[in-house]
Amino acid sequence: MDSQSQSHGHIVMLPFMAHGHLIPFLALARRIRHQTPFVVTLAATPLNLQYLRSIISPYDADSRIHLHELPFRSSEHGLPPDTENTENLPINQIVALCHSSVSLAAPVERLISDITTEEGRPPLCVISDVVFGWSTDVARRLGTKSIAFTTCGAYGTMAYVSLWLHLPHRSTDAEEFSVPGFPERCRFHRSDLHRIIREADTTDQWSKFFQVQLKLSLASDGWLCNSVEEIEPLGLDLLRKYLKLPVWAVGPLVPSDLLQKSSPISPDSTLRSIQKRTGKALGVSLEKCLDFLNSHGPNSVLYISFGSQNTIGPGQMMQLAIGLESSGKPFIWVVRPPLGFDIKGEFRPEWLPPGFEDRMTRSKQGLLVWNWAPQLEILSHGSTGAFLSHCGWNSIVESLSQGVPIVGWPMGAEQAYNVKMMVEEMGVCVELTRGLESQIGAEAVKRVIELVMEEEGKGGEMKRRAYAAMRQMREAVKEGSDDDRGSSVKAMDDFVRTILGEPAKDTSSSSS
Numbered sequence: 001m002d003s004q005s006q007s008h009g010h011i012v013m014l015p016f017m018a019h020g021h022l023i024p025f026l027a028l029a030r031r032i033r034h035q036t037p038f039v040v041t042l043a044a045t046p047l048n049l050q051y052l053r054s055i056i057s058p059y060d061a062d063s064r065i066h067l068h069e070l071p072f073r074s075s076e077h078g079l080p081p082d083t084e085n086t087e088n089l090p091i092n093q094i095v096a097l098c099h100s101s102v103s104l105a106a107p108v109e110r111l112i113s114d115i116t117t118e119e120g121r122p123p124l125c126v127i128s129d130v131v132f133g134w135s136t137d138v139a140r141r142l143g144t145k146s147i148a149f150t151t152c153g154a155y156g157t158m159a160y161v162s163l164w165l166h167l168p169h170r171s172t173d174a175e176e177f178s179v180p181g182f183p184e185r186c187r188f189h190r191s192d193l194h195r196i197i198r199e200a201d202t203t204d205q206w207s208k209f210f211q212v213q214l215k216l217s218l219a220s221d222g223w224l225c226n227s228v229e230e231i232e233p234l235g236l237d238l239l240r241k242y243l244k245l246p247v248w249a250v251g252p253l254v255p256s257d258l259l260q261k262s263s264p265i266s267p268d269s270t271l272r273s274i275q276k277r278t279g280k281a282l283g284v285s286l287e288k289c290l291d292f293l294n295s296h297g298p299n300s301v302l303y304i305s306f307g308s309q310n311t312i313g314p315g316q317m318m319q320l321a322i323g324l325e326s327s328g329k330p331f332i333w334v335v336r337p338p339l340g341f342d343i344k345g346e347f348r349p350e351w352l353p354p355g356f357e358d359r360m361t362r363s364k365q366g367l368l369v370w371n372w373a374p375q376l377e378i379l380s381h382g383s384t385g386a387f388l389s390h391c392g393w394n395s396i397v398e399s400l401s402q403g404v405p406i407v408g409w410p411m412g413a414e415q416a417y418n419v420k421m422m423v424e425e426m427g428v429c430v431e432l433t434r435g436l437e438s439q440i441g442a443e444a445v446k447r448v449i450e451l452v453m454e455e456e457g458k459g460g461e462m463k464r465r466a467y468a469a470m471r472q473m474r475e476a477v478k479e480g481s482d483d484d485r486g487s488s489v490k491a492m493d494d495f496v497r498t499i500l501g502e503p504a505k506d507t508s509s510s511s512s
Contacts, residue, residue, distance in 0.1 A: 008037035009124040009500075010115055013149075014108060016129035017048055017097060018086040019308060020394055024151040024226050026052060027253035028127070029065050035492050038124065039064040043111055045072035045104070047084040070107045077103070087309060088344065091196070091412075098131065098209045105134050112142045125499045127224065130157070131209075133216025145499050146220040152393040153227045154249065155235030155421035156414035158242060159188070164210040167200055169193060181242040186424070191434060192416040222246035222498060226253045226393065229487040230472040231400070234425055246498060248491040252397045252473045255376065259401060259474045286374060289332070292367045293378070296330045299385035299463065302407075302449060303378050305334040306390040310411050314338040314351060316440050321352045323445025324366065325359070329453050332367045332378060339436060344371070379404050385463070386452045388432065391415040391422075400428065403470035405462035407452050410434045428466045430458070 011032060015025035022044070029040045042065065044052060049069050056065070074083040077100035079093060086094050108126075116122045125145035128135035139146035150157040162181045163169075169177055169190060176187045190198060200207045217223075227249045229236060240247045252259070293301060302324075306312065312320070317338045324331055335352075337345050347370055349357065360366030375395070378384055379402045387399045388407040396418055399406055408419035408431040422429035432448045433440045452459045478486035485493075497503070 008039065010119060011038050011040050011499075012108075012112060012115070012123050012126045013040060013042045014104070014126065014128040014132050014135055015042070015044060015048070016131055016151075017045060017084055017101060019051065020086075020392060021129055021151050022048060022052060022085075023055075024253045024394060025129075025149070026056065026065075027255075028149065028224065028226075028250070031250060031253065031492065033064050035489065036496055037064075039066065041066045041068050041111070041115070041123075043068040043070050043108060045070050045084045047082060051085075068111055070104050070111075072100075072104065074100070076100075095205045095209065099205065101132060102134050104132075105138055108135060109138050109142065112138065112144065116142065125221070128217075130161075130217045130223070131213045133213035133219075136216045136220050145222075147222050147224060147495075147499070148217040148220045149224040149226075151226050152414050153235060153396070153418060153421065154225050154232045154239045154247070155425070156393060156417040157225065158182070158235055158239045159417035159420075160414040161214050162242065163188075163193070163197060164200075164207070164214055167197075167202065167207075169198065170201065181238055186420075188417075188420075192420065194412045194416075194435075196412075218243060218245075220245065222248065222495070224495065225249050226251040226397065228252060228473050228476040229491070230476065231426065231469050232421070235421060246494075248495045249476075250488050250491050250495070252401050252477070252488075254398055254401050256477070259477055286377070289367065289369070289374060289378065290381075292330075292332065292364070293381045293383040295364060296383045298382050299455075300330055300453070301381075301383045302329055302331040302386050302388060302453060303375075303384050303404075304331060304388040305373060305375060305395070306336075306409070306411065307392050307395060308372075309343075310390050311336045311338055311343050312409075313436055314340065316436075316438070317351055318353065319440050319442045320445055321356055322442035323449065325353070325356065326442060327446045327449040327453075328365065329449055330365050332369060332373065334369045334371070334373045336371055386449075386459075388449075391418045391429075393418060396422070397473075400466055400469045401473050403463070403467040405429065405452060405459070405466040407432050407448060408434075411436060426465060426469065428462055428469060430462065 013025055013029055015021045029042055032038060032040055042052060046069055049067055052067060072084060075081055078096050083089060089097060112123060122142055122144040125147050126135055126139040127147045127149050130148045130150045136146040158181060162179050166180050168179050176189050178184055179188050196206050222245050223243060225247055228251050229249045236247060236249055335347060336343050337347055338351055357368055376398055379399055384404055386407055387404050389395045390411045391408045392415060406422060406429040408429050410416040410419050416434055419429055419431050423431060430448060430452055452462060454460060476486040476488040479489055
């Protein structure tokens with residue numbers, strides 16, 4: 001450890017074993033580093049640490065962000081060798097990975113004890129993923145505060161927690177049902193639920209993990225949330241009332257330059273810098289992507305991506321392609337092999353309509369990108385008018401931070417709850433379909449694309465609302481004097497006062 005941690009304090013961070021969690025944890029570490037004098041140690045298993053090293057900048061490495069390796073052997077937990085995160089892992093093995101995370105308690109305890117011995121005091125707090133509830137007991141036992149961090153939005157988190165802890169759909173035969181903690185007007189539908197939670201009954205392995213870990217996280221000293229006070233007033237209010245704990249909305253956790261520039265994508269951007277930020281090899285050159293976007297007018301291009309771990313069924317892929325072509329709207333589509341095939345394997349032309357790619361290339365209507373695209377650069381370009389997404393929270397934050405409305409196709413986790421919130425509360429989204437088993441026709445695809453891309457009507461209103469959310473996000477991270485500071489900056493200040501044991505100021509982000 002260094003002298004800064006001894007004089008200012010130390011924070012230990014424990015991300016869940018998935019890239020969609022590692023990235024916002026690193027972003028939160030950077031935000032803490034920027035706004036406080038504290039040293040941060042990000043602790044993760046060897047391969048996850050390797051991924052973090054691949055995306056961390058020299059500035060991070062030379063600053064107060066440290067990386068600590070937690071020993072882990074996947075084969076000891078019934079997992080394939082060198083399996084340390086959800087990437088490329090079939091869903092029936094993800095639950096084994098979840099349960100294996102409890103084994104990290106002992107090495108985390110050693111890490112905290114070593115920091116305490118070396119610095120003469122325990123860390124200020126342990127910030128752990130909400131599904132690492134076991135860390136609450138470890139922190140309390142070693143004399144430090146326990147803070148849960150949800151990498152999701154407040155509404156989606158609230159729905160996820162309440163649904164898993166109460167399983168309200170199990171006590172009714174109705175298709176629609178109320179969820180504890182939500183007002184009656186926010187009724188949920190069985191189709192909102194992924195098959196895993198729909199079938200959960202408290203005795204299954206998923207219930208045994210989530211019910212135990214989430215209950216433990218309810219006993220923490222407070223929660224951090226990757227959201228913004230102004231864009232999720234209902235979700236944050238419900239979450240605070242349910243938890244009866246402080247909830248600090250400290251988002252959006254995206255690269256700071258994207259909250260300052262309208263179109264950071266440029267010829268000066270390099271493939272190397274994007275790969276450094278994402279840790280991924282792009283499936284298209286930046287120049288080709290930029291040329292395509294520049295060849296189309298403002299707000300005219302539909303961007304399509306289902307996240308780093310998802311794909312759709314063969315029939316769904318075919319209908320999506322037919323609908324895209326018939327809409328006549330320009331698009332960039334990140335394509336991967338469909339369900340039933342190796343998602344990282346070679347893409348076959350027969351998965352798309354005959355001659356589809358050639359026609360799209362010749363007409364300049366579409367650009368197909370294999371496996372991975374520079375998402376933030378695409379979303380921040382002025383030609384991008386909408387985003388067809390699986391609605392993982394990271395993608396939502398990236399899209400709304402650039403004022404881009406969303407076409408929702410949720411597939412798992414809390415994604416359907418995110419869509420519900422964006423449709424009913426924010427008005428920035430329209431749902432195309434949900435799940436991997438749904439039947440989707442080309443006509444429905446065409447109709448929804450035309451709706452969301454229109455300049456007036458519902459599409460125009462969605463765009464205006466998304467633009468308003470973008471302004472609110474940028475205001476939230478504004479720095480300056482006390483009166484001028486944004487809500488997320490003030491929330492971080494209040495979080496710091498809490499872990500230092502100082503009286504909290506009377507702000508909305510600290511109310512319970």
